[in-house]
Amino acid sequence: MGKAMRENGKAIQRLREVGLRPTRQRVELASVLFKGEDRHVTAESLYEEASQLGLRISLATVYNTLHQFTHAGLLRQVIVDAARGYFDTNTGDHQHFFLEDEGALIDIPGDQISVAGVPTPPNGLAVDRVDVVVRVKRA
Amino acid sequence: MGKAMRENGKAIQRLREVGLRPTRQRVELASVLFKGEDRHVTAESLYEEASQLGLRISLATVYNTLHQFTHAGLLRQVIVDAARGYFDTNTGDHQHFFLEDEGALIDIPGDQISVAGVPTPPNGLAVDRVDVVVRVKRA
DNA sequence: CAATAGTTTAGAATTGCTCTAAACTACTTG
């Protein structure tokens, strides 16, 4: 029994838990995304990576799957760049460094950073999330 | 002497100060942008507004002008939505509520909100800016 | 095993934005 196969087993279980049919494409993408450490991907970068690994999945499916995983709570979206959407396998409370030169994201643990003094939202609105982006550049 | 004409006078002065030729298009857009209170616009929304006012300016010029004003320090860009770029007439230190349902921005004064515990950036990098976006939704 | 509901896909479409290069105009200089 290969390593990929065991990874796929875990992915299938995970997909069932959140109510998504474990299709070949979803299982393969979940295996790639959740295999090792937390990571940040774009649709295009994940499509590239999957293609490199020999997985045959269309770009449209990568987009669909990223959104489905996000709705299911397996991923979260990070908005740091007006040109490109990022998806994050770390769904816990945390913030980001954004390396503007290379377009890379680095996690900042949620308990390390704190935002104080957020005013009460305008009437009828509730805070959904507070995002902190620390934009960094070559010194 | 009409009100618009006085507005234009101020706009011309302002453009000269930052080294931009006061062309008809730049003067008109500056008048619209800096007439009253601080505001947040998208290229499309400003183009719409100018058109409504009978100002004849192409969309390409609106894009060019927004970028030129930003480089000149008259505007700043705000990244809150992966699909659309926002420009802000308030260039001072402040943060934002983002109303996800309507795509609107509301300023939070910079002295009201504070971010503590930002870690030292990775080697060779320096903090350019710390952005806080408070995403709010219908309660 | 059907039947069916959900999924994938190629390719077209859409969106927000940038580029090109030709026409135009603000500023300089004689």
Add this chain to the structure above:
DNA sequence: CAAGTAGTTTAGAGCAATTCTAAACTATTG
């Protein structure tokens, strides 16, 4: 105050990221 020229505007083409469409496919259920 005429050129001259450097900078500006613009229509339209082009582009990159993303979404849509609708026909082919597949996981699940009975």
